[in-house]
Amino acid sequence: xxxxxxxxxxxxxxxxxxxxxxxxxxxxxxxxxxxxxxxxxxxxxxxxxxxxxxxxxxxxxxxxxxxxxxxxxxxxxxxxxxxxxxxxxxxxxxxxxxxxxxxxxxxxxxxxxxxxxxxxxxxxxxxxxxxxxxxxxxxxxxxxxxxxxxxxxxxxxxxxxxxxxxxxxxxxxxxxxxxxxxxxxxxxxxxxxxxxxxxxxxxxxxxxxxxxxxxxxxxxxxxxxxxxxxxxxxxxxxxxxxxxxxxxxxxxxxxxxxxxxxxxxxxxxxxxxxxxxxxxxxxxxxxxxxxxxxxxxxxxxxxxxxxxx
Amino acid sequence: xxxxxxxxxxxxxxxxxxxxxxxxxxxxxxxxxxxxxxxxxxxxxxxxxxxxxxxxxxxxxxxxxxxxxxxxxxxxxxxxxxxxxxxxxxxxxxxxxxxxxxxxxxxxxxxxxxxxxxxxxxxxxxxxxxxxxxxxxxxxxxxxxxxxxxxxxxxxxxxxxxxxxxxxxxxxxxxxxxxxxxxxxxxxxxxxxxxxxxxxxxxxxxxxxxxxxxxxxxxxxxxxxxxxxxxxxxxxxxxxxxxxxxxxxxxxxxxxxxxxxxxxxxxxxxxxxxxxxxxx
Numbered sequence: 001x002x003x004x005x006x007x008x009x010x011x012x013x014x015x016x017x018x019x020x021x022x023x024x025x026x027x028x029x030x031x032x033x034x035x036x037x038x039x040x041x042x043x044x045x046x047x048x049x050x051x052x053x054x055x056x057x058x059x060x061x062x063x064x065x066x067x068x069x070x071x072x073x074x075x076x077x078x079x080x081x082x083x084x085x086x087x088x089x090x091x092x093x094x095x096x097x098x099x100x101x102x103x104x105x106x107x108x109x110x111x112x113x114x115x116x117x118x119x120x121x122x123x124x125x126x127x128x129x130x131x132x133x134x135x136x137x138x139x140x141x142x143x144x145x146x147x148x149x150x151x152x153x154x155x156x157x158x159x160x161x162x163x164x165x166x167x168x169x170x171x172x173x174x175x176x177x178x179x180x181x182x183x184x185x186x187x188x189x190x191x192x193x194x195x196x197x198x199x200x201x202x203x204x205x206x207x208x209x210x211x212x213x214x215x216x217x218x219x220x221x222x223x224x225x226x227x228x229x230x231x232x233x234x235x236x237x238x239x240x241x242x243x244x245x246x247x248x249x250x251x252x253x254x255x256x257x258x259x260x261x262x263x264x265x266x267x268x269x270x271x272x273x274x275x276x277x278x279x280x281x282x283x284x285x286x287x288x289x290x291x292x293x294x295x296x297x298x299x300x301x302x303x304x305x306x307x308x309x
Numbered sequence: 310x311x312x313x314x315x316x317x318x319x320x321x322x323x324x325x326x327x328x329x330x331x332x333x334x335x336x337x338x339x340x341x342x343x344x345x346x347x348x349x350x351x352x353x354x355x356x357x358x359x360x361x362x363x364x365x366x367x368x369x370x371x372x373x374x375x376x377x378x379x380x381x382x383x384x385x386x387x388x389x390x391x392x393x394x395x396x397x398x399x400x401x402x403x404x405x406x407x408x409x410x411x412x413x414x415x416x417x418x419x420x421x422x423x424x425x426x427x428x429x430x431x432x433x434x435x436x437x438x439x440x441x442x443x444x445x446x447x448x449x450x451x452x453x454x455x456x457x458x459x460x461x462x463x464x465x466x467x468x469x470x471x472x473x474x475x476x477x478x479x480x481x482x483x484x485x486x487x488x489x490x491x492x493x494x495x496x497x498x499x500x501x502x503x504x505x506x507x508x509x510x511x512x513x514x515x516x517x518x519x520x521x522x523x524x525x526x527x528x529x530x531x532x533x534x535x536x537x538x539x540x541x542x543x544x545x546x547x548x549x550x551x552x553x554x555x556x557x558x559x560x561x562x563x564x565x566x567x568x569x570x571x572x573x574x575x576x577x578x579x580x581x582x583x584x585x586x587x588x589x
Binding site: 018022026122179250 | 567
């Protein structure tokens with residue numbers, strides 16, 4: 001602080017810093033230190049019981065040829081690419097429906113929202129049961145559909161045993177994640193309620209159909225909300241852990257199809273106690289999430305419409 | 310112009326879609342409760358039945374028994390909920406005040422940093438956090454699970470800051486002229502007005518602690534210290550998923566408090582979540 005800073009100015013800086021000090025301390029000890037320490041530990045051989053031994057880039061060299069690592073990364077991307085668009089579209093669709101002036105709207109909103117409150121562990125237990133190959137509710141619904149199709153076309157379709165089949169396990173997880181889409185629905189609904197009515201009226205006078213209004217008015221106006229929800233589900237899907245972990249009784253799914261990056265970090269760090277190695281995986285996950293977030297932000301700056309506030 | 314008939318048809322279509330959707334969203338809950346009230350053999354019956362031939366209320370006390378320490382887990386979870394709610398409300402309201410009601414140079418740049426920390430997934434930093442807490446001998450205790458909440462989590466700071474910014478400036482000017490300190494203004498002027506926002510933060514934190522699984526999984530070592538979420542998972546993986554009636558009863562018991570809490574506080578929830586999406 002130079003001599004140009006007045007006394008009251010100084011007092012404000014000190015007061016401000018004092019008020020935010022809990023956050024500053026948390027940032028230093030619970031975010032910055034772990035990040036830096038993670039970067040250092042990733043260059044060591046560390047098993048908690050003994051001090052970390054510096055081994056340079058060995059962990060990363062090992063990662064390059066570690067099939068499980070690549071599989072966990074692939075699974076994580078696969079899940080993200082599948083679940084993010086599906087969940088966003090579902091959420092927007094439901095929010096648009098809920099935005100109509102209807103009686104009973106609040107009841108519907110509550111119904112759609114409630115599943116997002118279900119604790120992850122319950123979600124995992126419940127969906128393990130829902131996706132049960134023989135008596136699960138999902139297949140109970142699918143059996144008659146398959147039967148009808150088989151009868152009409154002579155095919156031999158049968159619903160899959162979701163969590164026992166590597167080709168379907170991730171789709172099962174996506175179904176479970178769709179059930180928890182209510183949080184995003186409420187956020188979209190709030191965004192939709194901010195769309196100025198005059199815009200719709202103007203579009204109506206121009207003879208726009210409902211579909212045209214949605215594409216040319218609603219979506220552009222709520223694009224910041226789409227961006228926000230997109231980023232949130234991006235970050236969420238890259239740390240998916242609890243639901244697949246519980247669904248598989250703490251395993252990795254058939255053919256390791258539910259081995260995600262967070263699962264792999266957990267397994268390496270807390271099952272085989274290769275903490276240096278786990279940190280290397282964690283750091284790569286961090287760089288990926290950071291990169292994708294920046295990319296999404298860059299893209300959004302060109303496509304997101306911000307109303308003058 | 311759309312004719313009256315077309316409008317009526319449109320409304321009917323929307324209702325049909327909403328009702329179908331609602332059925333899909335309710336079905337897993339209904340299936341969970343229905344399974345929880347069946348005798349074991351009926352959980353596996355084909356075709357499945359929605360209603361058990363005889364409602365087995367007894368599954369609930371049985372499930373509690375099967376989980377062994379159910380009430381202990383509940384008490385542990387509530388303890389952590391109380392600690393983290395207190396911690397996050399106190400610390401994040403202080404920080405949010407510093408980020409909204411006091412004008413200091415560089416404030417908004419630092420706030421961008423706050424937002425940026427929200428992008429760091431927990432799995433990325435959990436190994437060094439574990440080693441940090443291990444150094445100070447906290448592993449196996451509750452401290453790693455509640456102490457961090459006293460360090461103003463970014464999400465809560467963001468929520469409260471959004472709210473504090475909407476309060477008019479002249480509120481504290483009068484108090485300031487009367488010679489009140491910042492802490493007095495914070496405590497006597499701002500906090501009483503911010504009650505709804507504080508309730509939102511408390512609710513979100515309660516839910517987050519109730520739901521947390523990965524934290525307890527890595528930090529807790531003694532089964533008698535487990536939270537409900539961890540205890541439920543321990544019970545489920547021990548049985549390998551066979552006693553579905555008990556598992557569903559136990560899950561229902563873990564979900565129920567959250568649902569009840571939601572029904573009493575719905576307004577705060579909906580407003581709070583809307584705020585997270587940039588409204589406010």
